[in-house]
Amino acid sequence: MLNNSDLILVAGATGGVGQLVVAKLLEKNLSVRALTRNKSKAEKMFNDQVDIVVGDIRYPDTLKRAIENVTHIICCTGTTAFPSQRWDFANFFEAKNSPQIVDSEGVKNLILATSKNIKRFVFVSSCGVLRKDKLPFNILNTFGVLDAKLSAEKALEQSVLSYTIIRPGRLIDGPYTSYDLNTLLRAKTDGKKGIILGTGDTLNGDTSRIDVASACVECLNYEVTINKAFDIINSGERSPVINWEKLFSEIS
Template identity: 65%
Template sequence: MTSSVKDLVLVAGATGGVGQLVVGELLEKGLGVRILTRNPAKAQKMFNDRVEIAVGDIRDAATLPAAMTNVTHIICCTGTTAFPSGRWEFDPDPSWIEWAQLLFDPQLRESRAKNSPQKVDAQGVINLVAAAPPNLQRFVFVSSCGVLRKDQPPFNILNGFGVLDAKQKGEQAIANSGLPYTIIRPGRLIDGPYTSYDLNSLLKAKTDSKLGVVIGQGDKLAGDASRIDVASACVECIFIPATARQIYELANKGTRPTFIDWEKLFLQPTTV
């Protein structure tokens, strides 16, 4: 699979577990990569000056248009924890007594959290979609298994603080945008996260799950999903025209073949 020298992929969430691996896959295939980041020094160190860096924040719509110049594809790997944690960036930092209040008061939680699922997976994705160039070739979004099964275990527990609700709002914004898109819904992420500052390690990353890849549709899959395979799916789908305007689930099951045939997996998704 080859790419055009004009291809320029904007990766949001590039310093996260899946995002780092996506960048490694894109570079290995010779695509131009631009990173959208709040921390340019961290991104520069992580990717050894092999990517363009755009300073921006999907939660702040005004910071996004400048990052879109000449972008042909967007891969969005952003996300936060499903349950309240330090990654939600509460302002100010809650005391141990305040944590109890935050857990039981949704309005207080949203007013104090800068990095909640609603602000990242819903509004942040909505902002990114609105800023995308109208001639974009593909918008790839990492969502989650279970967005259509929020009333069923274990997804009802996972959605206790609204992460699947937020992912679904992001999906809806993408699907309604008129842009060509591919949505990848992984199961519970394993293999990582990779917070390496060694790009060579990312380029050589191998799955530790030793399981095959299963691609499905209709939100029927469940199970673990290797971050490495999720990253590969995000990159491989942009080379397969038939994956446009499609939503896929991904999990790791069965015996792993020596070669992952992504085109076959996408074109013949499992119905189980």
């Protein structure tokens, strides 16, 4: 169970899922450390309510301060599946922040930097990692994003860390990139679909970033999610109150 003495590091805290994870942790009065490459962006977003540490998962030396005394890590880092500005091209042939570099090597750097005493390492992966030869995932994987995610998943599974791997479908809702904390806390999936969890990478569909963020936080309260990988999508009718205990019991 999460408690007040815990300190949760959110990597990718300024991203679409990451910022919602931070908001949900703060809503529960938990202590949060945000790992970001962009201090001013994080300061503006989180109103000084979190400990902001500047770091880049490509460079292990920048992670030392970030992982000090943390009890949990929620890793929501990522880049685009297809070439974009966010790949940070050095030249036409060389991207400095491609999926291979961020989603595989970067996440492995964070795993390696993490103390074995940590209570949980949550990793946001993706649906399709075990179906890379099937549509639409073969297209999504054109530039290797699913290869990179799977490689990081394997590193986590083979590590000594207690982990939970969350595999969302195509993300919807947000990113609320120009919003402040109060807006994030009010973000709702009103009128949207229910939450379906599965195992074995079998689900297809869209997934609300809000629900992924909740799953990242809520799984920390349930031992049944330790050392598990689960898929999450939205489908069917949404119940007014989400029963995470029941949802997680279905993946055990």
